[in-house]
Amino acid sequence: MSNTLEPLILDLVEGVARAPRPYAEVIDAWRTSCPRLTVWEEAVERGLIAFRWQPDGALLIGATAAGRAALARAGRLAVAAN
Numbered sequence: 580m581s582n583t584l585e586p587l588i589l590d591l592v593e594g595v596a597r598a599p600r601p602y603a604e605v606i607d608a609w610r611t612s613c614p615r616l617t618v619w620e621e622a623v624e625r626g627l628i629a630f631r632w633q634p635d636g637a638l639l640i641g642a643t644a645a646g647r648a649a650l651a652r653a654g655r656l657a658v659a660a661n
Contacts, residue, residue, distance in 0.1 A: 592628060592642050592650060601637055602639070622646070626646075
């Protein structure tokens with residue numbers, strides 16, 4: 580994986596680490612990012628973010644324990660599990 584994408588991957592994880600966010604909100608925030616799908620796919624493949632369906636049918640995106648650990652290793656905001 581390119582080192583140029585690493586900060587973007589961590590940005591994505593950090594964006595959902597404090598609290599799970601609706602899929603539409605997360606994808607909208609990444610609309611202007613050229614490598615959006617590459618970043619998204621890499622974060623999923625590494626197990627840094629996870630999807631959770633809600634009873635009302637909403638899809639939430641949140642950081643996994645591995646995602647929070649990656650943030651901590653990178654010296655980013657350490658976030659407790661929700």
